[in-house]
Amino acid sequence: MNQTTRTRSTQEWQRADAAHFLHPFTDFQSLARKGSRIITRAEGIYLHDSEGHKILDAMSGLWCVNVGYGRQELVEAATRQLRELPFYNAFFQTATPPAIELAELLAEVTPPQFKHVFFSGSGSEGNDTVVRMVRRYWDLLGQPQRHVIISRKNAYHGSTMAGASLGGMGGMHAQGGLPIPGIVHMEQPYWHELGRGLSRDDFGRVAAGWLEAKILEVGADQVAAFIGEPVQGAGGVIVPPDTYWPEIQRICDKYGILLVSDEVICGFGRTGQWFGCERFGTRPDLMTFAKGVTSGYIPLGGVMVGDRVANVLIERGGEFNHGYTYSGHPVACAVALANIRLIQREGLVERVRDDTGPYLAECFDALRDHPLVGEVQTCGLMGALLLVKDKASGAPFPEALELGMVCRSHCFGNGLVMRAVGDRMIIAPPLVMTRAQIDEMLVLIRRALDRTLADAQRNGWL
Numbered sequence: 001m002n003q004t005t006r007t008r009s010t011q012e013w014q015r016a017d018a019a020h021f022l023h024p025f026t027d028f029q030s031l032a033r034k035g036s037r038i039i040t041r042a043e044g045i046y047l048h049d050s051e052g053h054k055i056l057d058a059m060s061g062l063w064c065v066n067v068g069y070g071r072q073e074l075v076e077a078a079t080r081q082l083r084e085l086p087f088y089n090a091f092f093q094t095a096t097p098p099a100i101e102l103a104e105l106l107a108e109v110t111p112p113q114f115k116h117v118f119f120s121g122s123g124s125e126g127n128d129t130v131v132r133m134v135r136r137y138w139d140l141l142g143q144p145q146r147h148v149i150i151s152r153k154n155a156y157h158g159s160t161m162a163g164a165s166l167g168g169m170g171g172m173h174a175q176g177g178l179p180i181p182g183i184v185h186m187e188q189p190y191w192h193e194l195g196r197g198l199s200r201d202d203f204g205r206v207a208a209g210w211l212e213a214k215i216l217e218v219g220a221d222q223v224a225a226f227i228g229e230p231v232q233g234a235g236g237v238i239v240p241p242d243t244y245w246p247e248i249q250r251i252c253d254k255y256g257i258l259l260v261s262d263e264v265i266c267g268f269g270r271t272g273q274w275f276g277c278e279r280f281g282t283r284p285d286l287m288t289f290a291k292g293v294t295s296g297y298i299p300l301g302g303v304m305v306g307d308r309v310a311n312v313l314i315e316r317g318g319e320f321n322h323g324y325t326y327s328g329h330p331v332a333c334a335v336a337l338a339n340i341r342l343i344q345r346e347g348l349v350e351r352v353r354d355d356t357g358p359y360l361a362e363c364f365d366a367l368r369d370h371p372l373v374g375e376v377q378t379c380g381l382m383g384a385l386l387l388v389k390d391k392a393s394g395a396p397f398p399e400a401l402e403l404g405m406v407c408r409s410h411c412f413g414n415g416l417v418m419r420a421v422g423d424r425m426i427i428a429p430p431l432v433m434t435r436a437q438i439d440e441m442l443v444l445i446r447r448a449l450d451r452t453l454a455d456a457q458r459n460g461w462l
């Protein structure tokens with residue numbers, strides 16, 4: 001524990017927090033009333049708060065702590081680099097060894113079309129780079145009218161002006177005059193809401209067909225790119241049918257538009273493959289990453305640039321007027337190198353693919369017998385449980401009840417971090433999680449579901 005943590009009580013932390021800290025995605029007044037939970041340290045898959053509670057972190061921080069907390073290699077890599085060269089930029093024809101080595105290693109672990117990377121400081125910035133790069137690409141090819149990027153409703157691509165515009169969250173668009181021009185949205189591949197009555201496979205093809213419809217609506221010669229998360233994370237861990245992505249690829253190829261895979265959550269092993277595009281069988285031209293690249297130990301993001309785009313930027317380009325102070329930050333890159341080597345050495349991707357991913361799927365399947373659980377989905381080490389009022393019809397609870405939040409409170413009260421997206425209860429635990437820890441998590445999840453059910457029965461919501 002560091003010194004400051006020892007010297008203040010929870011109440012003192014909460015008072016100072018409410019007085020000065022505007023938290024992201026937070027109702028400030030409500031947080032000030034309730035007081036934050038103060039997380040003071042972590043080890044493995046467990047967090048510890050200022051009240052001495054131990055909490056199983058089934059969200060990997062914020063979908064990022066893939067290798068778990070307390071990994072000394074990462075700490076040492078950062079410390080060594082801080083001592084040697086804490087910062088130098090990559091502008092003006094300079095580079096640092098960690099940035100070069102990380103670029104080399106990323107080219108090795110990503111699909112073969114990726115030999116180049118553009119670094120950013122976060123996933124949102126990475127997606128800003130995507131918008132700039134996609135438009136630059138078509139400009140260089142003499143087709144500047146191709147500027148429209150198609151995304152999906154309920155997508156999450158970050159919170160900067162471009163990231164939030166690419167995202168399909170109505171609440172975000174409502175604040176700040178978004179989306180920016182040239183970004184349009186189509187429906188998401190959410191079978192439970194949009195595909196009931198069709199088989200999942202048929203629905204996957206129908207949902208991908210909405211891309212073709214949107215291309216024709218916009219005008220095929222205006223469309224620059226399509227962007228999507230292989231599995232929509234923040235939207236509620238919506239795993240598309242297996243038929244969806246191959247059809248999206250076919251349509252992108254047919255119209256010659258760029259395919260962008262936002263791998264900020266799905267990258268670095270989350271789906272049981274290094275990248276989600278490999279799990280779903282696409283060949284993206286650009287791939288955004290962040291989070292798992294450093295397991296969240298230090299901020300880093302970027303865009304993998306496929307040969308199709310890289311060759312144009314390099315051969316025809318001239319100067320690309322874009323970049324960030326922290327593009328290729330040497331300390332962040334040193335941590336990423338240690339993190340990726342650790343993932344390789346411990347075989348974490350293979351472990352998720354062959355062992356813990358299938359085991360999680362089995363355990364989540366067993367929750368189908370719970371009276372509140374409608375749909376169940378997993379993909380690698382992420383999963384969702386949809387709470388429904390009526391299992392047979394899939395009818396939801398009234399939104400105003402906020403049943404997901406009720407369930408989430410029971411999780412928190414019970415030593416488990418699980419997130420609620422509406423009534424979808426979602427997890428994305430660290431990839432180091434063992435079978436025994438999955439069992440332990442399932443006990444906590446079932447207990448939270450039972451307590452939520454008891455609330456629903458007591459209040460006559462069922």
Ligand SMILES: Cc1ncc(COP(=O)(O)O)c(C=O)c1O
Nearest residue numbers: 122123124156157158264265290
């Ligand atoms: C798919 C996806 N893209 C982009 C982002 C934005 O990343 P950041 O919060 O690092 O800016 C997120 C964050 O959750 C994400 O899930």
